[in-house]
Amino acid sequence: MRQTKTGILLANLGTPDAPTPAAVKRYLRQFLSDKRVVDVSSLLWWPLLRGVILPLRAPRVAKLYQAIWMEEGSPLMVYSRRQQQALAARLPEVPVALGMSYGSPSLESAVDQLLACNVDHIVVLPLYPQYSCSTAAAVWDELARIFAARRRLPGLTFIRDYADDDGYIAALVDRVRESFARHGEPDLLLLSYHGIPQRYADEGDDYPQRCRDTTRELVSALGIAPEKVMMSFQSRFGREPWLTPYTDETLKMLGEKGVGHIQVMCPGFAADCLETLEEIAVQNRDLFLAAGGKKYEYIPALNAGPAHIEMMLKLVGPHLRR
Known part of the structure; x- marks a missing residue:
């Protein structure tokens, strides 16, 4: 051969x-x-x-x-x-x-x-x-x-x-547990995925389902109550509708509702970048705190761990x- x-x-x-x-x-x-x-x-x-x-x-x-x-x-x-x-x-x-x-x-x-x-x-x-x-x-x-x-x-x-690979989910679980051990378990874990236009999904892109697959497997592996986890979509661009709920609007709403402690993870990013280190870790943190939230942490991407x-x-x- x-x-x-x-x-x-x-x-x-x-x-x-x-x-x-x-x-x-x-x-x-x-x-x-x-x-x-x-x-x-x-x-x-x-x-x-x-x-x-x-x-x-x-x-x-x-x-x-x-x-x-x-x-x-x-x-x-x-x-x-x-x-x-x-x-x-x-x-x-x-x-x-x-x-x-x-x-x-x-x-x-x-x-x-x-x-x-x-x-x-x-x-x-x-x-x-x-x-x-x-x-x-x-x-x-x-x-x-x-x-x-x-x-x-x-x-x-x-x-x-x-999206639902066992090794990938295990790596995400490690990241979340590290953050919980360092900062305490939050009132809510928000999983923020990069958005796409809703039209793309309507035309056959199965991205939203693959995000839901990751969320389902991660929640199951963490063993935490499903109501303590939310999923949202960030980084929209232009005027047409994108996948919802939007991360920025969600964080503002949660702060206004009195949710005190939130940790945010971006499972769709294999490496930290502008959309995680600036948009999520800075802009959205400021938005949540200004709306009434008390404590906010960004959970880093898997990077080269x-x-x-x-x-x-x-x-x-x-x-x-x-």
Whole structure:
């Protein structure tokens, strides 16, 4: 039997190269030009994007990135690199590459890196626990574009998602219990997932169900009363309806109702980034406290924690061919 050499491609969304308006503008232009992300007519969208949204949004978003930027770079990139390095250390004979759908390192550069190692099979692990057409499918699209012009194709294994994977749920449970031990058990645990337009779900995207799957399994594994857990959706953009309930409105409502202590986790983010470290840990905390809440903690993403790397190993392990 012919031997097959396998490589692993870790994929995530991406991040600006620097916390500057110019770098943020470049990144947002690529991100918001993807039809998987914004699927309105290009004739309508592109003039609005380039003439209004980017000039206004880039300077404001750059300031938010400046507030969370780490000494090593963007948090998303720092934690993604650590994940890649930790997984590679556990699989010394298997090349592990990191690619981003937008920005650098690109998915194409990651594919080239693996092919340069003479792999003939690639296991693609998009680090989106819950499938969505706007995330995992965008990775699929870009890989199809990359290979469309190539004569020789490697074998591909595409891990669609892992919303209810036992290792993933166990890693989340560890994170929650660490937070409860440090800060005390809250009155409510809020699970905030990134939102998508409601229309995408109506047209067949099963993302909301995959979020519910994660929530169900996590609540069961934690063994806490279901009424002490809520699920919401954050980071909406534009004017059309997105998945509800909205995280910011939910936190405001909870503060006004007299819920004193809340802890918030974002199970859909494999690595901490702007949407967790600034939107959830800062903006939404301020919103909850201003509405009357007393105590608020953000539970960090799994990042490059040992349980997260162990989960990745178990996900890719059955697909490795040596």
